Amino acid sequence: xxxxxxxxxxxxxxxxxxxxxxxxxxxxxxxxxxxxxxxxxxxxxxxxxxxxxxxxxxxxxxxxxxxxxxxxxxxxxxxxxxxxxxxxxxxxxxxxxxxxxxxxxxxxxxxxxxxxxxxxxxxxxxxxxxxxxxxxxxxxxxxxxxxxxxxxxxxxxxxxxxxxxxxxxxxxxxxxxxxxxxxxxxxxxxxxxxxxxxxxxxxxx
Amino acid sequence: xxxxxxxxxxxxxxxxxxxxxxxxxxxxxxxxxxxxxxxxxxxxxxxxxxxxxxxxxxxxxxxxxxxxxxxxxxxxxxxxxxxxxxxxxxxxxxxxxxxxxxxxxx
Numbered sequence: 001x002x003x004x005x006x007x008x009x010x011x012x013x014x015x016x017x018x019x020x021x022x023x024x025x026x027x028x029x030x031x032x033x034x035x036x037x038x039x040x041x042x043x044x045x046x047x048x049x050x051x052x053x054x055x056x057x058x059x060x061x062x063x064x065x066x067x068x069x070x071x072x073x074x075x076x077x078x079x080x081x082x083x084x085x086x087x088x089x090x091x092x093x094x095x096x097x098x099x100x101x102x103x104x105x106x107x108x109x110x111x112x113x114x115x116x117x118x119x120x121x122x123x124x125x126x127x128x129x130x131x132x133x134x135x136x137x138x139x140x141x142x143x144x145x146x147x148x149x150x151x152x153x154x155x156x157x158x159x160x161x162x163x164x165x166x167x168x169x170x171x172x173x174x175x176x177x178x179x180x181x182x183x184x185x186x187x188x189x190x191x192x193x194x195x196x197x198x199x200x201x202x203x204x205x
Numbered sequence: 206x207x208x209x210x211x212x213x214x215x216x217x218x219x220x221x222x223x224x225x226x227x228x229x230x231x232x233x234x235x236x237x238x239x240x241x242x243x244x245x246x247x248x249x250x251x252x253x254x255x256x257x258x259x260x261x262x263x264x265x266x267x268x269x270x271x272x273x274x275x276x277x278x279x280x281x282x283x284x285x286x287x288x289x290x291x292x293x294x295x296x297x298x299x300x301x302x303x304x305x306x307x308x309x310x311x
Contacts, residue, residue, distance in 0.1 A: 106227065122293065122294055158300055170265070172226060
């Protein structure tokens with residue numbers, strides 16, 4: 001929001017400067033002005049000032065529009081960064097949970113870790129929904145690409161959730177995670193990270 | 206119309222898939238709260254499930270509760286009668302519908 005203010009101030013200074021120049025010239029009895037200056041009609045002055053004012057206004061509004069678009073994009077990317085943080089927390093806590101609890105006994109530590117993971121998943125899911133809502137409102141990306149991107153992110157998020165919170169998550173007896181589940185968890189984490197980065201690039205392109 | 210609020214009526218910490226896995230499992234929820242509404246033929250009462258207020262759901266709970274119900278009564282019946290409310294986590298609704306759609310009746 002700083003740019004329009006600066007352009008407004010510059011414009012204001014130019015106008016004040018112009019007025020000061022004219023009043024100075026008037027006060028000095030047009031000493032610096034050619035005698036032919038007095039023959040200038042008001043329409044001639046308007047012909048100069050009118051396009052100047054139009055140009056200043058157009059610059060001002062374009063600037064305002066651009067900075068608001070940039071601001072919107074920045075908000076979207078910040079939202080994505082928050083989601084990325086949550087996904088990273090899911091991955092780190094999920095990895096710790098997988099390696100700590102290959103035997104399933106309901107220890108207080110295990111229960112606390114499960115609660116933590118559920119919390120991160122819930123927050124990430126909620127933030128993703130907000131992101132999709134906001135993302136759909138703006139036309140940074142065309143509709144087809146937008147739908148593709150949203151579907152890919154949803155599916156990647158669901159995959160990482162399934163890889164971690166399907167059995168044996170929260171199970172108080174039986175075996176731990178299989179190697180295949182651990183590999184899937186790892187792959188899905190990297191897939192969703194890639195998707196988030198791709199989305200950031202799309203938003204800024 | 207029936208409304209089932211999982212956090213209030215069942216548990217704020219839904220568990221895993223089967224009853225043998227621990228407390229508040231998806232199987233327990235399905236048997237106690239869902240199946241009774243599908244037991245009578247011709248009953249087409251709408252059932253609204255409120256998903257908000259819990260500590261979060263694991264895939265196994267959701268798949269067993271709703272996917273499991275679809276396996277028993279058919280996915281068309283499930284989709285026609287069940288509706289979901291999730292203000293905290295709107296993506297959950299799509300997730301559950303995906304589990305229901307992926308099932309084939311036993």
